[in-house]
Every structure is written in structure tokens, then in C-alpha cells.
Amino acid sequence: MKKIQMVDLKGQYEGIKNEVNHGIQEILEDTSFINGPHVHAFQKELEEYLGVKHVIPCANGTDALQIAMMGLGLKPGDEVITADFTFAATVEVIALLQLTPVLVDVDPETFNIDPEEIKKAITPKTKAIVPVHLFGQTADMDAIMEIAREHDLFVIEDNAQAIGADYHSKNGKVSKAGTLGDVAATSFFPSKNLGCYGDGGAIFTNNDELAHTIRGIVNHGMYERYHHDVVGVNSRLDSFQAAVLRAKLKNLDLYNEARKESAIKYSEAFTEIEEVVTPVRRGDCDTHVFHQYTLKIGKGRRDALAKHLQEKGIPFGIYYPIPLHRQKAYVDERYNEKDFTVTNQLVQEVISLPMHTELEDDQIKYITDTIIKFLK
Numbered sequence: 001m002k003k004i005q006m007v008d009l010k011g012q013y014e015g016i017k018n019e020v021n022h023g024i025q026e027i028l029e030d031t032s033f034i035n036g037p038h039v040h041a042f043q044k045e046l047e048e049y050l051g052v053k054h055v056i057p058c059a060n061g062t063d064a065l066q067i068a069m070m071g072l073g074l075k076p077g078d079e080v081i082t083a084d085f086t087f088a089a090t091v092e093v094i095a096l097l098q099l100t101p102v103l104v105d106v107d108p109e110t111f112n113i114d115p116e117e118i119k120k121a122i123t124p125k126t127k128a129i130v131p132v133h134l135f136g137q138t139a140d141m142d143a144i145m146e147i148a149r150e151h152d153l154f155v156i157e158d159n160a161q162a163i164g165a166d167y168h169s170k171n172g173k174v175s176k177a178g179t180l181g182d183v184a185a186t187s188f189f190p191s192k193n194l195g196c197y198g199d200g201g202a203i204f205t206n207n208d209e210l211a212h213t214i215r216g217i218v219n220h221g222m223y224e225r226y227h228h229d230v231v232g233v234n235s236r237l238d239s240f241q242a243a244v245l246r247a248k249l250k251n252l253d254l255y256n257e258a259r260k261e262s263a264i265k266y267s268e269a270f271t272e273i274e275e276v277v278t279p280v281r282r283g284d285c286d287t288h289v290f291h292q293y294t295l296k297i298g299k300g301r302r303d304a305l306a307k308h309l310q311e312k313g314i315p316f317g318i319y320y321p322i323p324l325h326r327q328k329a330y331v332d333e334r335y336n337e338k339d340f341t342v343t344n345q346l347v348q349e350v351i352s353l354p355m356h357t358e359l360e361d362d363q364i365k366y367i368t369d370t371i372i373k374f375l376k
């Protein structure tokens with residue numbers, strides 16, 4: 001059995017080596033390091049793949065979120081509702097722009113923001129909702145868009161973990177995650193489902209005017225050379241990263257399929273185990289691309305299991321160990337512990353198993369056998 005890794009980027013590289021090396025060599029030869037042909041081509045290819053009018057590449061996923069919020073013209077004091085159970089980047093950019101983050105609880109089955117909790121948190125100051133498509137499964141976008149329309153709010157999708165996931169709307173329409181709200185942000189951090197070999201990110205929107213605004217913001221607020229109309233930032237995807245992403249985008253559906261197959265094998269192995277709750281796939285299983293394969297371990301045994309996996313050399317992750325509302329940077333006297341019962345429980349129960357495109361059957365069997373034997 002090959003050594004088990006949480007993410008196997010080297011194994012994945014073997015399959016795209018020629019194309020990646022060729023692209024990088026080409027950039028070295030023509031020195032098109034910034035805004036070169038590979039960046040432009042990747043942008044077009046991703047627009048086509050997602051079925052979205054505009055992809056604006058940028059330096060990382062955190063920038064993408066910040067720039068999306070700047071593009072919408074959110075102002076200090078505006079309230080932005082997001083999930084308590086997510087990576088800190090989401091709430092960080094809200095705070096950085098001096099907007100007011102309003103954290104709400106999540107759904108215990110999908111781990112995604114709970115639309116009923118969003119409704120309760122709306123005030124006259126609320127301007128936007130940021131659903132995070134956590135672990136690879138799209139949030140309940142039908143319900144979220146309905147709330148947004150009713151209260152005239154922007155929806156900014158944090159799609160860093162769900163690129164390639166399909167969302168099946170109630171009206172029968174199938175759309176890619178990240179194309180449903182007003183604007184979306186994604187990350188190409190190496191371990192994401194579509195990851196580069198450094199930092200990268202992108203913003204998606206179907207709104208022409210917003211796309212134009214954002215293209216200026218990522219480039220120092222410049223719409224005409226050396227005319228700075230708004231305060232912008234410098235946030236670029238470099239050409240080397242774009243070359244890597246082009247090679248990987250061609251395989252994204254295959255990669256996501258491989259993840260899903262591994263997830264199904266994991267879940268099948270655990271069906272009889274009382275303490276283990278396997279991930280719920282809402283609707284068609286295409287709606288989950290398994291950025292993480294996350295179990296809930298009951299009866300207070302999560303930490304003991306984690307210790308055991310460590311002893312057995314099986315990597316794992318605890319995403320996330322502390323709710324955002326209890327992080328020092330984001331504590332707020334308005335928060336009430338009883339409003340976060342789901343998140344408070346999830347942080348004690350979740351554990352994510354190795355998940356990547358190169359997992360082999362004997363590795364999955366070793367991992368599941370080890371867990372089952374321990375819990376019995």
C-alpha cells in the first residue's frame with residue numbers, strides 16, 4: 001500500500017506533467033509572466049466550463065471575496081450575514097472592509113448556512129448574504145435567493161470548496177455552483193478541487209456592469225491607463241498558475257468524479273457503524289464534489305479516534321475546531337451561545353478523512369477498517 005496522504009498533488013501531477021511543463025516552458029521563453037496568453041485563455045475556458053458570462057482572475061480566494069464585496073459597493077456599517085461554521089477568510093474580509101459580520105448557525109446535515117437562521121438575522125442594515133458551499137456541496141440556493149429577493153440583498157457565493165458542483169434548482173435548471181448569486185469568489189489554493197501550484201483565485205458574475213467595475217478594482221481602480229477612478233487593489237493571477245489551471249480544468253470533472261467514488265466507498269464501509277454519521281448528499285449526488293469527506297463521530301469519541309488515527313499513520317483534518325463566533329478576532333457581545341447549537345456541536349464531532357484524486361482502494365480499506373475496528 002502506498003503511503004496515505006491527506007492530499008496527493010504529486011500523484012496528480014504525474015498525469016498532467018507534459019502539459020504543465022510545456023506551458024511553463026512556453027511562459028519562460030516568451031516572458032509573458034503577468035496577464036499573458038495563458039491567463040486570458042484560462043479565463044475564457046473557465047467561463048465556458050461554468051456557463052458564466054465573466055470570470056475575473058485574481059491573486060487568491062480571500063482577495064476574490066474582498067474584491068466581490070468592494071465591487072458591490074458595500075459600505076462600512078452594512079451588515080453581511082454568513083455562516084458560523086466556515087474558514088475564517090469569509091468573515092475576515094467582511095471585517096477588514098469595516099462591514100459588520102453577522103454569523104448564523106448552519107444545517108446539521110449539510111453543514112451549510114441555514115436559511116431559517118438567515119431570516120432571523122435580517123435587520124434594516126443587512127445588505128448581503130455570503131453562503132459558503134462547504135466541503136463541496138452547494139448551500140440551499142433556492143431558499144437563499146428567495147430571501148435575498150424579498151429583502152433586496154446581494155448574494156456573494158463563497159465557492160472556494162465547490163468548484164464544479166452542480167446545483168439542481170426547484171425549477172429544474174441545473175447550474176454550476178458559483179453562478180447562482182450576484183457574484184461568487186473562488187480559490188485555486190493547491191489543495192482545492194481546482195488548485196494551482198501557488199496562490200490563485202477568481203471572481204465570477206453574470207452582471208456586465210459589476211464585471212467591469214471589478215476588472216478595474218483588481219487593477220488599482222484603473223479603467224483607463226493611469227486614470228484611477230476608484231480605490232482598487234493589485235490582485236493578479238500569474239501566468240504560470242494559469243498554465244497549471246488550464247491543464248487541470250480539462251480534468252476537473254474526472255477529478256471530482258474520482259473524489260465522489262472514493263466518498264461512496266468510504267460511506268458504504270460505515271453503513272453499519274452506529275457512532276459514524278456519513279456525509280449527506282442532498283438531491284442528486286452531483287451536487288457534492290467532496291472537497292472534504294467529513295464524518296460526524298458521536299458519543300464523544302471524535303478526539304479519541306483522532307488520536308488513534310495519528311498513531312496508525314492515517315492523516316485527518318478537523319475542519320473546523322472552533323466556531324467563528326468564538327474566535328478572538330470576531331467575538332461580539334450580540335452573539336448568544338444558544339443561537340449556535342449546531343456549530344457548537346459540529347466542532348466537537350467532525351473529522352475529515354484523506355480525500356484527493358489519487359486514493360486507492362487498499363488505502364480506503366485500510367482507513368475504514370482501522371476506524372471501524374477502533375469504534376467497535
Ligand SMILES: *Cc1c(COP(=O)(O)O)cnc(C)c1O
Nearest residue numbers: 060061062087089160187188189
Ligand atoms: C480556501 C478558502 C478561502 C480562501 O482562499 P485562499 O485562496 O486561501 O485565500 C475562502 N473561503 C473558503 C471557504 C475556503 O475554503
